[in-house]
Amino acid sequence: MKTLSKMHGPARERGVVLLFCLIILVVLLAGGVAVMRSMDTSLFGAGNLAFKRDLVNQGEIAIAKAMREFQTSGALAATGATSSSLPGANYSAIQLAANAQGIPEVLLKKTTLTGADVVGNTFAPTGTPISGNGGVTVRYVIDRMCNATGAFSTIGKSGCVYTPSSTETLGGDQSQLSTPGPSIPSPPIYRVSVRVDGPRDTQVFLQASFTKPE
Template sequence: MKLPSPLPRPRERGVVLLFCLIILVVLLAGGVAVVRSMNASLFSAGNLAFKRDLVNRGEQAAQKVLTEFRTGGLAGATADIDSNQALNYSAKTLPTNARGIPQALLSTEAYGAVATTKIENAVDKVTIWYVIDRLCSDVGAAAALGPKGCVYAPLNTQVTGGSSQRAREDLPPPATLIYRLSVRVDGPRDTQVFLQSSFTKPQT
């Protein structure tokens, strides 16, 4: 019995292999994009962690300043009349840039002209620069400068009716002056944070 001859096999053109290679290239590009996205996310998260850490470190300056006002060189009734470079204190408002940051914090040279003390941590490579300025137009006793020359915290019992300008000129100034603490914290990877707060002299 004669068997039928087999049909000729079709020629292979490699279309399936071509599609597989294209799919592999697409998957490879997608994998690279995912890795780069993860690296960018980790970098951003690391920067945010550095910034949060530096904000927390800046509290050291606030604690030191409050101690100076309670029991240190700025605790006396007349201790705030004149500037004190050793305590980073200015008895009059320091010049600032357009964003309200004192010029003394923007460069080391300007800082040295106003203040001499800074908080350093050589192990963590963190440096805290800070200045305190009294919100007054000039040095001297606040009573002599009056409400036109200094900024005071308003009293809860203070009644200011009519013209606000007349009230500012006619009413006696409250007893609490406002001071401003400005802080610059430098950290690793050229991270830099500026902090600012206002306060009144704490009760001893």
């Protein structure tokens, strides 16, 4: 008589495949999070660049306004108008003191602008700030690059930064040499400094320089 062999049940599952699936899911999840964070960082950086570009564009409005002050009917257009400071036009006839980055100290004040010029006088511009779009406020000052008030022809080239004429010698480490100048004085240089205040206490500073015959 034959003896029936003992029947065995199905092999016990050890869960190895499930463990590998869980590991793969964790890796995919971590990769997805990394990709999302990378996209967020890129979008944040692009947004900051666009925001800064917008503040710069709005700041250029102040430079254009400052230039108009020197044109016909402007506050600084008349002969001799630049010889003395005109706070109402945000204009200082003497160069303003600046920090290491070249920003006039008067623009570093939060609201009420006031600061010193290079000879220690206090200058407080009273011109109305420009209201831009999106809660942006634009403030600016204009200063003549001289160390005294008065006409440029009276102060002389030793007291002002000026545009060298074609007859003056240039070279070496000196941009302006003490050589005799032409009979008609070269124009002095004016500087426009702009501060743009945006949302969330953001700030952008701009500067431009130009000349105007006196």
